[in-house]
Amino acid sequence: MIETVLNAIIPGDSKLKMPPASQLDFNNYKIKHGIEKIEIDFLLELTKISNDEFFKNFIDLDDSQKIKALNLCKLKKVRIFSAFLKNIFRFYYSDKRVLSLINVGSSPPFPDGNKIDDDDDDWVLLIPVYERGPIFRELDDE
Amino acid sequence: MNDVADIIIIGSGASGAAAAWSLSRDKSLRIVCFEQGSLSNSSDYPTKSEDWELSRSDKSSFDPNIRKNLADYPIDDSNSPISIANFNGFGGSTILYSAHFPRFHPSDFRVKTLDNIADDWPLNYSELNPFFDENEKKMGVAGLVGDTAYPEYNSLLPPVPLGDMGKKLAKAFNEMNWHWWPSYAAINTDKRNNRANCINLGPCNVGCSQGAKGSVDVTYWPLARLNGVEVYTESRVYEITLDKKGLANGVLYFDKNGDQCEFKAKIVIVACSGIGTPRLLLNSKSEAFPEGLLNDNGLVGKNLMLHPLAYVEGVFDEDLKSSIGPHGCCILSQEFYETRGENDFSRGYTMQILRGTPPIETATTGYFMRQLSIGKDHHQDFKKIFNHTAGIAIISEDLPELHNRVELDYENKDLFGLPGVKIHYELSNNTKNILSHGIKMSKEIFSSAGARVTSSFAPVKNSGWHLMGTARMGSNPKTSVVNKFGQAHQVKNIFIVDSSVFVTSGAVNPVATAQAITLFACDYIRKNISNISNPL
Numbered sequence: 001m002i003e004t005v006l007n008a009i010i011p012g013d014s015k016l017k018m019p020p021a022s023q024l025d026f027n028n029y030k031i032k033h034g035i036e037k038i039e040i041d042f043l044l045e046l047t048k049i050s051n052d053e054f055f056k057n058f059i060d061l062d063d064s065q066k067i068k069a070l071n072l073c074k075l076k077k078v079r080i081f082s083a084f085l086k087n088i089f090r091f092y093y094s095d096k097r098v099l100s101l102i103n104v105g106s107s108p109p110f111p112d113g114n115k116i117d118d119d120d121d122d123w124v125l126l127i128p129v130y131e132r133g134p135i136f137r138e139l140d141d142e
Numbered sequence: 143m144n145d146v147a148d149i150i151i152i153g154s155g156a157s158g159a160a161a162a163w164s165l166s167r168d169k170s171l172r173i174v175c176f177e178q179g180s181l182s183n184s185s186d187y188p189t190k191s192e193d194w195e196l197s198r199s200d201k202s203s204f205d206p207n208i209r210k211n212l213a214d215y216p217i218d219d220s221n222s223p224i225s226i227a228n229f230n231g232f233g234g235s236t237i238l239y240s241a242h243f244p245r246f247h248p249s250d251f252r253v254k255t256l257d258n259i260a261d262d263w264p265l266n267y268s269e270l271n272p273f274f275d276e277n278e279k280k281m282g283v284a285g286l287v288g289d290t291a292y293p294e295y296n297s298l299l300p301p302v303p304l305g306d307m308g309k310k311l312a313k314a315f316n317e318m319n320w321h322w323w324p325s326y327a328a329i330n331t332d333k334r335n336n337r338a339n340c341i342n343l344g345p346c347n348v349g350c351s352q353g354a355k356g357s358v359d360v361t362y363w364p365l366a367r368l369n370g371v372e373v374y375t376e377s378r379v380y381e382i383t384l385d386k387k388g389l390a391n392g393v394l395y396f397d398k399n400g401d402q403c404e405f406k407a408k409i410v411i412v413a414c415s416g417i418g419t420p421r422l423l424l425n426s427k428s429e430a431f432p433e434g435l436l437n438d439n440g441l442v443g444k445n446l447m448l449h450p451l452a453y454v455e456g457v458f459d460e461d462l463k464s465s466i467g468p469h470g471c472c473i474l475s476q477e478f479y480e481t482r483g484e485n486d487f488s489r490g491y492t493m494q495i496l497r498g499t500p501p502i503e504t505a506t507t508g509y510f511m512r513q514l515s516i517g518k519d520h521h522q523d524f525k526k527i528f529n530h531t532a533g534i535a536i537i538s539e540d541l542p543e544l545h546n547r548v549e550l551d552y553e554n555k556d557l558f559g560l561p562g563v564k565i566h567y568e569l570s571n572n573t574k575n576i577l578s579h580g581i582k583m584s585k586e587i588f589s590s591a592g593a594r595v596t597s598s599f600a601p602v603k604n605s606g607w608h609l610m611g612t613a614r615m616g617s618n619p620k621t622s623v624v625n626k627f628g629q630a631h632q633v634k635n636i637f638i639v640d641s642s643v644f645v646t647s648g649a650v651n652p653v654a655t656a657q658a659i660t661l662f663a664c665d666y667i668r669k670n671i672s673n674i675s676n677p678l
Binding site: 008009010011013016018033063066067070082085086089090092093094095096098099102103104105106112113114115116117118119122123125126128129130132133134135136137138139 | 304322520521
């Protein structure tokens with residue numbers, strides 16, 4: 001079921017060449033960060049909502065029903081939902097492949113760092129500020 | 143080795159380090175620094191790995207109640223809208239700070255005279271000026287001289303690059319005819335003092351693995367240790383002791399093994415932050431000071447100031463690569479720093495421009511702020527906000543109030559059975575009005591820059607970095623704990639040199655001013671050492 005849930009939350013996007021979350025190693029993340037209970041609590045709740053509201057298991061819902069079920073879970077059990085979703089984002093957006101695809105810049109260990117272009121006219125921008133003159137309060141005793 | 147020092151410094155953070163270097167220039171002195179945390183090793187910083195962002199909610203969290211390092215002590219801030227942020231380790235909170243490094247302004251020291259509120263300081267900007275200069279050289283501060291919001295600076299390293307986002311907002315400030323200036327940043331923008339230059343890694347707040355950020359473990363401490371200062375890490379001072387004459391004669395501490403030990407000293411310098419310093423003083427009870435050391439007037443722990451923040455985030459249509467670069471250092475505006483008659487508040491605020499958030503934070507806050515969906519549009523939504531955002535942090539001037547305070551918490555104790563602390567803090571109406579104004583003006587800036595505002599709120603809960611006022615300085619022993627040199631009114635060989643001594647808070651990050659005050663105090667100690675020291 002977890003693969004179906006991962007794909008419902010973060011499916012792939014062929015246009016942007018982004019992989020679905022299910023293609024990445026969630027199991028490894030889960031063990032490394034000890035979130036088994038968070039996952040189980042969430043899946044139990046999602047299963048209950050799917051059965052109560054749609055009379056089906058989550059994996060048998062169509063795409064729009066899956067999103068509806070997830071949103072219902074957010075409404076009914078916000079803590080359980082938030083804890084799980086935060087971990088899905090942490091898992092997905094710390095993956096090396098994903099980071100290279102979203103133009104995050106140089107990746108750790110950052111051998112070259114990131115370049116931010118300096119323009120010669122950066123400080124020309126300060127001319128209006130400079131022309132206004134001092135704005136701090138002068139004191140008589142200094 | 144004989145456990146007697148000329149000077150003991152408690153705390154190895156921003157002020158403890160500056161004190162260690164300043165005093166160690168007299169190599170005849172035996173100086174020992176006690177630090178309850180452990181050594182930081184830059185090769186262990188999380189930025190060595192792709193999942194560095196995860197550490198912010200774990201071992202590199204700035205919330206001690208989340209981080210729960212062995213060195214941390216319980217802080218109950220449930221009675222405060224702002225939670226306390228700090229780091230207990232060698233280098234103190236500078237390990238995790240963003241290195242935004244502006245000075246206080248001349249008016250900050252004269253708020254009573256100028257605005258008839260709070261109190262004037264017993265010292266002024268001119269007296270501190272040479273120590274500001276000295277400190278900026280040692281810490282390696284980047285910026286640009288000529289700022290119209292300050293008296294002249296002498297010299298600075300080249301400023302951190304603005305990036306496309308910084309330039310965009312700078313133009314918006316110009317359109318509004320408002321002040322802005324490149325950030326003052328304790329970041330090596332050139333190779334200097336055996337430290338590498340910044341290469342725009344971005345996550346300064348989990349420790350700078352490049353060593354370009356001026357945390358004191360790489361600025362003051364190598365110099366101080368070269369001069370012979372001894373550092374005892376994982377050694378928790380729990381009491382400053384007094385002799386029969388009423389002078390301090392040393393400290394009691396738990397060593398690495400948890401054994402109770404004593405170390406004698408002729409002078410004791412306290413530099414444990416606006417929370418740690420009152421905690422230690424209040425825990426140092428004696429016949430002479432039954433309510434805690436130096437607390438005869440009941441002021442230790444009172445007047446806590448935290449710089450409540452407001453935050454406004456804007457999203458631009460274009461990809462500005464805004465997440466790249468030192469996160470907290472880009473540009474600042476002090477257009478609304480000084481008191482203005484037309485406002486419904488006294489004093490004012492700084493607008494600190496923050497770069498865009500990293501990927502995990504972008505996705506998480508984007509979702510909960512309804513800017514990003516889950517499901518089929520997730521990636522398109524993410525693409526529209528990642529590297530497209532900027533933040534404005536409004537740093538409000540916090541004024542001293544007796545009811546805002548730090549107390550010992552005997553119900554929550556640290557590993558060694560020492561009491562934690564309880565924070566009692568409320569926002570004043572003046573602060574609320576400052577924050578509302580700051581939010582309104584930030585929205586105007588984003589509008590002028592062509593950005594959509596996606597969130598704005600105050601106060602920011604997890605922002606209690608700036609811990610000030612809990613052992614204030616002053617000329618009158620009835621209304622202050624120490625004099626202008628940080629010297630305790632009641633015990634002449636105890637000095638407090640951290641931001642606890644602040645009389646008011648200004649509206650800028652306090653480190654530059656705290657360290658200048660430390661150097662000013664240590665200059666006094668060096669010149670008067672024979673009169674100050676306990677002969678033991």
